[in-house]
Amino acid sequence: MSLSSQRIADVYQEVINRNPGEAEFHQAVREVFDSLHRVLAKHPEYVEASTLERICEPERQIIFRIPWTDDNGGVHINRGFRVQYNSALGPYKGGLRFHPDVLLGTVKFLGFEQVFKNALTGLPLGGGKGGTDFDPKGRSDGEIMRFCQSFMTEAYRHLGDRVDIPAGDIGVGPREIGYLFGQYKRISNRYESGVITGKGITWGGSLVRTEATGYGTVYFTEHMLRTRGQSFDGTTALVSGSGNVAIYAVEKVHELGGTVVGASDSSGSVYDPDGIDRELLRDVKEVRRGRISDYAQERPRAEFIPGRGVWAVAEKTNIDVALPCATQNELHEKDAHTLIKAGVSAVAEGANMPTTPEAIRVLREAGVLFGPGKAANAGGVATSALEMQQNASRDSWSFEYTEQRLSEIMENIHIRCAETADEYGIPGDYVAGANIAGFTQVADAMIAQGVI
Numbered sequence: 001m002s003l004s005s006q007r008i009a010d011v012y013q014e015v016i017n018r019n020p021g022e023a024e025f026h027q028a029v030r031e032v033f034d035s036l037h038r039v040l041a042k043h044p045e046y047v048e049a050s051t052l053e054r055i056c057e058p059e060r061q062i063i064f065r066i067p068w069t070d071d072n073g074g075v076h077i078n079r080g081f082r083v084q085y086n087s088a089l090g091p092y093k094g095g096l097r098f099h100p101d102v103l104l105g106t107v108k109f110l111g112f113e114q115v116f117k118n119a120l121t122g123l124p125l126g127g128g129k130g131g132t133d134f135d136p137k138g139r140s141d142g143e144i145m146r147f148c149q150s151f152m153t154e155a156y157r158h159l160g161d162r163v164d165i166p167a168g169d170i171g172v173g174p175r176e177i178g179y180l181f182g183q184y185k186r187i188s189n190r191y192e193s194g195v196i197t198g199k200g201i202t203w204g205g206s207l208v209r210t211e212a213t214g215y216g217t218v219y220f221t222e223h224m225l226r227t228r229g230q231s232f233d234g235t236t237a238l239v240s241g242s243g244n245v246a247i248y249a250v251e252k253v254h255e256l257g258g259t260v261v262g263a264s265d266s267s268g269s270v271y272d273p274d275g276i277d278r279e280l281l282r283d284v285k286e287v288r289r290g291r292i293s294d295y296a297q298e299r300p301r302a303e304f305i306p307g308r309g310v311w312a313v314a315e316k317t318n319i320d321v322a323l324p325c326a327t328q329n330e331l332h333e334k335d336a337h338t339l340i341k342a343g344v345s346a347v348a349e350g351a352n353m354p355t356t357p358e359a360i361r362v363l364r365e366a367g368v369l370f371g372p373g374k375a376a377n378a379g380g381v382a383t384s385a386l387e388m389q390q391n392a393s394r395d396s397w398s399f400e401y402t403e404q405r406l407s408e409i410m411e412n413i414h415i416r417c418a419e420t421a422d423e424y425g426i427p428g429d430y431v432a433g434a435n436i437a438g439f440t441q442v443a444d445a446m447i448a449q450g451v452i
């Protein structure tokens with residue numbers, strides 16, 4: 001084993017020892033480290049400056065109590081987290097997740113991914129992430145509001161438009177961002193628009209932010225397809241999930257001439273051979289806050305597949321493109337085999353780390369184009385940065401202009417990943433391209449800024 005590979009193995013073991021039980025965090029670190037052997041062999045300065053060790057340790061981890069009352073006066077306590085991961089490139093930036101499975105390790109894995117993703121956007125953003133184990137399912141608007149106010153009552157002292165800027169993620173959409181921003185404004189006595197992104201359009205939000213992650217994922221996939229002379233036109237696709245990212249991925253695939261025939265939530269999946277009706281999906285999931293089975297009931301030929309992920313649809317029909325847009329580790333090795341059998345030629349991650357390492361290996365060995373989340377879903381945070389730019393200049397841009405900016409950013413991310421993979425002799429390896437390009441940019445900035 002070379003000296004640099006030995007260092008990677010040692011630092012990885014140290015990460016496991018120092019962060020026991022945080023399997024998702026270990027997985028995220030492992031995936032980046034697996035891409036770095038060639039870089040460290042070529043650039044010993046990264047080893048000498050201990051960048052690997054430093055990049056694995058968040059700059060700050062905040063854990064706090066969130067007391068709130070339900071509609072019957074019952075008192076509940078949840079746990080809140082904000083991991084301010086790395087500020088080498090700019091203020092901490094990344095979303096908040098409200099989901100009962102959230103633990104510190106979940107937020108650390110998401111924060112770690114965010115650091116490299118934000119670097120890939122080419123915009124001045126550090127990386128962070130936050131969340132809570134609060135379960136918003138079935139809670140009234142009043143309960144959600146009181147919860148958000150209590151979350152922000154502690155979180156606000158750690159935030160600021162030049163310090164740390166949260167946004168949405170699973171379970172956090174425009175309603176929650178509104179309540180969080182309202183409480184920040186109230187207790188800080190500042191109308192600091194740039195302190196949070198994903199705001200409503202009439203009070204500092206940006207057009208296209210809602211659509212950005214889903215649209216961006218589809219743009220990235222289109223660029224991958226073009227390297228093989230293909231496009232979305234005439235393709236059949238699957239999208240997992242049915243939330244913010246999934247809904248707008250469906251919309252953009254349809255705009256580009258493809259047909260999405262499956263979507264899902266945690267209760268099961270739908271196969272809709274006529275193509276997912278994006279408006280109905282949004283109405284069922286985001287307005288009525290219903291289940292994916294409700295969607296199936298309202299479409300003549302749609303079939304609900306209870307308890308199974310959307311990849312099960314690939315057992316029924318040919319699939320050209322798969323976009324996992326729900327949650328981590330939702331596309332497994334057996335799903336990869338099913339998709340390959342169904343004819344898939346591209347997979348791109350709208351969600352964060354949705355594909356297991358075994359599934360990625362199987363897809364890549366079969367020659368499937370694979371776009372990792374830190375590149376493919378970076379359009380969301382990039383458009384958050386565009387929202388911050390508009391806030392800072394007290395301006396608001398048109399939909400067309402903002403979408404054009406998003407589209408250019410996604411094209412540049414694709415070029416950067418592809419060129420970096422070429423430079424290191426692994427053409428077409430977008431995983432390595434994204435990891436190396438993100439890592440070197442952050443590590444160079446850390447070295448330039450000294451041992452801090």
Ligand SMILES: NC(=O)C1=CN([C@@H]2O[C@H](COP(=O)(O)OP(=O)(O)OC[C@H]3O[C@@H](n4cnc5c(N)ncnc54)[C@H](O)[C@@H]3O)[C@@H](O)[C@H]2O)C=CC1
Pocket residue numbers: 168169170171172213240241242243244245246264265266267285309325326327328330350351352377378380381
């Ligand atoms: N919202 C954003 O701008 C960004 C989100 N992401 C990632 O995209 C993913 C989805 O986030 P959002 O759409 O914002 O959240 P969301 O809360 O709007 O939607 C999540 C969807 O996933 C479904 N889901 C959850 N667990 C599932 C499971 N085990 N199987 C199938 N479906 C499941 C939920 O039912 C829901 O429809 C997450 O991994 C998130 O971290 C990444 C970049 C930006």
Ligand SMILES: O=C(O)CCC(=O)C(=O)O
Pocket residue numbers: 093094095096114117165166167168169197352377378380381382384
């Ligand atoms: O827009 C943002 O700041 C957050 C996006 C995010 O959480 C993500 O990229 O995973």
